[in-house]
Amino acid sequence: MTDALHPQVASLLARYRVELRDTTPSDSLDARIAALVAGEGKDIFPPRRAPRRLGYWAMAAAMAVVAIATGIYIGMRLERGAPRARLTQQSSTLPADFSMWPADSVALQIPAEYSPQGTLVAVDPNAHSSGKRYWVDVVVSNDGTVRIERVVPAEDKHAAGVPDGITLQSP
């Protein structure tokens, strides 16, 4: 199969082969090989390169794990403290004259005494007091909400100079 070589091709091959025979390594290549033999070439591929690279990878992986764990811990701390922080921030940013209650409301001062059952019940203010009397401040707003604002002993109320009866709360 390989005998079909054209004579002219064979001739050209032979001529090129002779020229190639004269090929000799350059001085540069000889010097590089000599340097290799002398030991300078050992730095081309350091033998401990692989273990050192493995150490670098292990160190980088450990640092990455620490960074991720720190991030998770900080995130958890922030998440736990978030509602409190939000409430604090909200209350701190409210205007000074802000009130949760509507401005149009009526404050009622109702006399009350403790019943034998232990509950506080309203009494006639002109009736004779059989026990300790209290004033219950009730605020009725125009949106229909009713709240008990405070309960104070009748003596303290009078001592503080607060008038009895119904008063309109100023807006």
Add this chain to the structure above:
Amino acid sequence: MKKECEDSERMARLAAGDAGALHELYEKHGRALLRFSSAMCHSRQSAEDLVHDTFVALLRGPHLFDPAQGSVFAYLCGALRHRVSRHFRQQKRWVELDGHDARAVNQDPADELARSEASAVFRRALLELPLQHREIIALCDLEELPYHAVAAILDCPIGTVRSRLHRARALLTLRLASLELVDLEDQPPLVQLS
């Protein structure tokens, strides 16, 4: 046989840390490897770089040589062949900015002038062959290695070497004919079509 024993002994010394054995191997096989590399590469500098890299790899891993699989020269030639192949694969990734064809025959001027014009054209035709065919021409027709040695270098059966060589010679002849270095008119057809 005695030479192969000497080479195996040098490889054993190299594996034991005797770098002087590397120089002896270079003195013995360096020129043949450079001839093969020169026939395969477009530039002399690349050919020498690849030979140098082959010996660097030999210095770093002499234990990779297995005497049961062939001679030291076949091992070195096979290693060089792989480096040549890798060299051309890497060369394909680069594009010349100034429009210069990297695959063109671009030799040192003094080296080019030393060759006859016919040889220069022949070399250009050889370098235009695919790598697989170029290496079989370089080993069989230029280095004149026996088929079994080439089969050991290429790691393929002898029959494959024969058929590949036949195909490579036909391609080279056709290329030379297109360059008007060969006259095919009175010759039998190179490839029989059945």
